[in-house]
Each structure stands twice: as C-alpha cells, then as structure tokens.
Amino acid sequence: GAVVSQHPSWVICKSGTSVKIECRSLDFQATTMFWYRQFPKQSLMLMATSNEGSKATYEQGVEKDKFLINHASLTLSTLTVTSAHPEDSSFYICSAPRGREQYFGPGTRLTVT
Amino acid sequence: SQELEQSPQSLIVQEGKNLTINCTSSKTLYGLYWYKQKYGEGLIFLMMLQKGGEEKSHEKITAKLDEKKQQSSLHITASQPSHAGIYLCGADKPSGTYKYIFGTGTRLKVLA
Numbered sequence: 001g002a003v004v005s006q007h008p009s010w011v012i013c014k015s016g017t018s019v020k021i022e023c024r025s026l027d028f029q030a031t032t033m034f035w036y037r038q039f040p041k042q043s044l045m046l047m048a049t050s051n052e053g054s055k056a057t058y059e060q061g062v063e064k065d066k067f068l069i070n071h072a073s074l075t076l077s078t079l080t081v082t083s084a085h086p087e088d089s090s091f092y093i094c095s096a097p098r099g100r101e102q103y104f105g106p107g108t109r110l111t112v113t
Numbered sequence: 114s115q116e117l118e119q120s121p122q123s124l125i126v127q128e129g130k131n132l133t134i135n136c137t138s139s140k141t142l143y144g145l146y147w148y149k150q151k152y153g154e155g156l157i158f159l160m161m162l163q164k165g166g167e168e169k170s171h172e173k174i175t176a177k178l179d180e181k182k183q184q185s186s187l188h189i190t191a192s193q194p195s196h197a198g199i200y201l202c203g204a205d206k207p208s209g210t211y212k213y214i215f216g217t218g219t220r221l222k223v224l225a
Contacts, residue, residue, distance in 0.1 A: 034213060036215075038152065040152050041152065041199075041220060042218065043119075043199075043201055043215050043216060043217050043218035044201065044215045045215075046213070046214050046215075091152065091153055093155070093156070095213060097205075097213070100144065100205070101161075102146070102203070102205070102213050104155060104156045105155070106154075106155040107153070107154065107155050109153050
C-alpha cells in the first residue's frame with residue numbers, strides 16, 4: 001500500500017530557532033499534501049494544504065509566516081516552524097491523498113524549550 | 114467549512130462492556146472514515162463508509178453511516194483494554210483537493 005513518511009519523528013529545539021519537518025510520499029506522487037496539528041487530548045486540526053508548484057492554502061487562524069510550507073516536488077512537502085516558541089510544541093502529521101484515500105505520515109513530535 | 118462533532122468527548126467503560134461513539138456532520142457526508150490513535154502516534158485506519166446505510170465491521174468494531182442524519186456511529190462490542198485510545202472520524206469534500214478534516218475526537222479508556 002501507499003506509504004507516507006515524516007522526518008524527523010521527534011525533535012527538540014530551543015525557543016527562537018526554526019524547525020523543518022519533511023513529509024514524503026514514498027511510492028506515489030502527490031500534487032497536494034495536508035498538514036495537521038494535534039495538542040494533547042485533542043483532535044487533529046487541519047493547518048494548511050500544500051500545493052505542488054503553487055502557494056500553500058492556510059486554514060483560518062493559522063499564521064502563514066509562522067508555518068512556512070514548501071511543496072518542493074511531487075513527493076515532498078516541508079513544514080518549517082519559524083521562530084518557534086513553547087506554545088508551538090505539538091504533534092504534527094501530514095497526509096497525502098491518492099485517489100479518494102488519504103495516507104497519513106507517522107507524525108512528528110515537536111518540543112520547544 | 115464542514116464540522117464534525119463527536120460524542121461523547123470522553124468515555125470510560127469497564128472491560129467487556131459495549132459502547133457507541135457518534136460522529137455528526139454539519140454538512141452532507143460523502144465519505145466517512147474512522148481512525149484510532151494515541152497521542153503522539155500515527156493514525157490507525159479502521160474503516161471507510163461511503164454509502165448511506167452502509168455498515169462495516171472489523172473484529173469487534175462496527176461502524177454505520179446514516180446519510181440522512183449526516184451521522185456515523187462506531188460500536189465496540191465487549192470492549193478490551195486494547196481498544197483504549199482516541200477515536201477520530203474524518204471526512205473529505207466530494208471533489209477538488211479532497212481536503213480532509215477530523216472530528217473533535219473521543220477519548221476511550223477501558224478499565225480492566
């Protein structure tokens with residue numbers, strides 16, 4: 001079956017630094033990928049839609065300058081958390097659709113100290 | 114935008130008991146998915162429902178889709194501690210980019 005990977009799976013960074021998270025579709029091409037965020041004991045919240053060859057579409061309330069998304073190729077989307085703060089600590093998951101199915105990455109746990 | 118409301122928000126049951134989780138959409142459902150997850154871990158796909166009245170089962174978990182009510186229910190029979198986790202329903206739009214959203218989530222704890 002289709003596989004989506006994320007890297008890193010776990011990262012700790014200092015406040016004020018930037019962190020890049022990669023999402024790759026391993027055996028299929030994805031012109032669109034999605035980024036989600038999850039806080040403890042809460043559901044996944046859609047942050048943005050990553051579009052290959054064009055700008056990402058952000059959901060209401062998500063800061064574009066804070067969460068930079070680049071869909072570099074048909075198999076790679078990156079999410080960069082800029083000037084990270086402790087409140088950015090969260091679990092980030094990406095997904096890529098293939099036909100009508102969504103394939104989810106294993107997630108990245110970000111801790112900002 | 115479409116909202117998916119799950120109920121209950123959290124649930125604690127004794128092992129062996131049956132339970133039901135509901136997912137209600139504010140808009141027409143064209144496809145409804147159920148996942149299980151533990152915070153900090155990936156999603157485990159349970160099942161997908163596409164047609165009104167459709168019912169699917171996976172081991173002791175059964176899900177049903179009621180298109181008219183814009184609702185899906187997930188039923189667990191004879192719950193076990195291994196069923197504990199967060200249950201999420203998900204839905205996509207009928208066309209376009211298949212933007213995918215999740216329900217508010219239901220946290221299940223099963224007491225041994």
